[in-house]
Amino acid sequence: MFSRRVPPTLTPNRLALRVAELRSRGVSILDLTSTNPTAVDIPYPPRLLDSLAGPVPQTYSPQPFGLAEARRAVAADYRRRGVDVPVERIALTASTSEAYAFLFKLLCNAGDEVLVPQPSYPILEHLTVLEAVTAVSYPLVYTGRWHIDLTALEQCLTPRTRAIVVVSPNNPTGSLLCSDEARRLVELCGARNLGLILDEVFADYVVRESRDNGASPLLSQTEALVFSLGGLSKTVGLPQLKLAWLALGGPPNLVDAALARLEVICDAYLSVGTAVQCAASRFFAEGGAVRDAIRDRVQRNLKTLRLRVAEAPACNALPVEGGWSAVVRVAATRSEETLVLELLEGQHVLVHPGFFYDFTHEAFFVMSLLLREQVFEEGCVRLFRSLRGTRSL
Ligand SMILES: Cc1ncc(COP(=O)(O)O)c(C=O)c1O
Structure with missing residues (x-):
C-alpha cells in the first residue's frame, strides 16, 4: 500500500532499543549526543x-x-x-x-x-x-x-x-x-x-x-x-x-x-x-547573545575533550573547524556498534557510532559539544576511562 519513499521497516536500531530498555529499568544514561540547544541549559536572553x-x-x-x-x-x-x-x-x-x-x-x-x-x-x-x-x-x-x-x-x-x-x-x-x-x-x-x-x-x-x-x-x-x-x-x-x-x-x-x-x-x-x-x-x-553562549559552551567542552582524550592513548579527538560536534577516533578492536553498546551498558554513556553518519571506515564516535560542561566532562571521564586499556588505533 505504501510508497518506496518511506522505509519498508520501521524497527528502531539496536542502540535505540537498548537505550529504551535501560531507561525503562530506571537506569540514568549520560547522553552525549544531544544537539538540541534548548535542552542543554544554554542561557537565552530572558523573555x-x-x-x-x-x-x-x-x-x-x-x-x-x-x-x-x-x-x-x-x-x-x-x-x-x-x-x-x-x-x-x-x-x-x-x-x-x-x-x-x-x-x-x-x-x-x-x-x-x-x-x-x-x-x-x-x-x-x-x-x-x-x-x-x-x-x-x-x-x-x-x-x-x-x-x-x-x-x-x-x-x-x-x-x-x-x-x-x-x-x-x-x-x-x-x-x-x-x-x-x-x-x-x-x-x-x-x-x-x-x-x-x-x-x-x-x-x-x-x-x-x-x-x-x-x-x-x-x-x-x-x-x-x-x-x-x-x-x-x-x-x-x-x-x-x-x-x-x-x-x-x-x-x-x-x-x-x-x-x-x-x-x-x-x-x-x-x-x-x-x-x-x-x-x-x-x-x-538578540541572536548574538545566544551565539556567544553556544560558542563559549563549545570551546569549553572542546578544551575538556582535548584534556580527557589524552588519558586514553589509543583515542584521538579530530580537529574541529566548526559546528557543534566532535569526532573521536578509537581503536577498531570490535565493531563500532559493539563498542558503543559496551559503553552504554558498562558506563551508561551514550555516543553515536560513526556509521550513523556513514564514515567510510571504523571506528569513530560522534559526540555533541553543546552539553552542559559538567555532563560533558563526566561523560568524557567515563568514556576515556573505559577506553584507557585499548592499545593502538
Ligand atoms: C547540517 C544540517 N543541516 C540542516 C539541519 C536541519 O536544520 P533545521 O532545523 O533548520 O531543519 C541540521 C540539523 O541538525 C544539520 O545538522
Missing part, C-alpha cells in the same frame, strides 16, 4: 520568545517567499556575516530540511541524482528518498583535516546528476569548505548546469577563524547557480520557531528562472507562520 506575542496583522496576506520585513531581516543577517544578498533573492521556509525538499523539487525529476558528502548529516539520505531522488555520496577524506576528494566527486557525476550538496561547517566532521574546493565546485556546476546547494546552518560556529573559508564568496559569483541554506534553529539556537531560508546567487538569468519556479513551489505550501515572520528581526537582534 526572548515573548517577541512572538508582538503585533501580527489580522488580515492574512500570503506571500510565497515570506513577508518583506522578515526577508529584509535575513538579508541584514547575511550582511552581518559579510555577505551581500538582495532581498528579492531570499525565500523563507519552515526549516532547512524543508528548504532541501523544495530544492530537490526545483532541480530534480524522480530518479535524478544529487551528490552528498560522506560522512555527513544522516537526514540528507531521508530527504532525498522522500523526494524520489537518489543521494550519491562523494567522500570527504581525513589527512590531518577533512577535505573533499574532488577526483572521487567528479567520478560520481552522471548524466542524471542535478545538484551537489556541500555542508560547511559539515556535521559531524566540523570541516569547512576551502577556497580551492569552492572554486572547483563552481566550475563543475557552471559547466554542467548543476545546482550547488550550500548548507550553512553552522556558519556562525566557526571554531578556527584563521582557516580559509571558501563558502562566503559563493553567493556573489556569477558562474554557477548557488543556493545557501540557513535557519534560526542554529543561528539563534531556536529550532522550535520553524524559520529558515534559502538565498540564491549565480548567473542573473538562471537566478531569475530559478526564483520564478521556486515561487510556484513555495506558493503551494506557504508553510511559514506569520507570527514568527513578524518577530524575525527581533530574534536576529
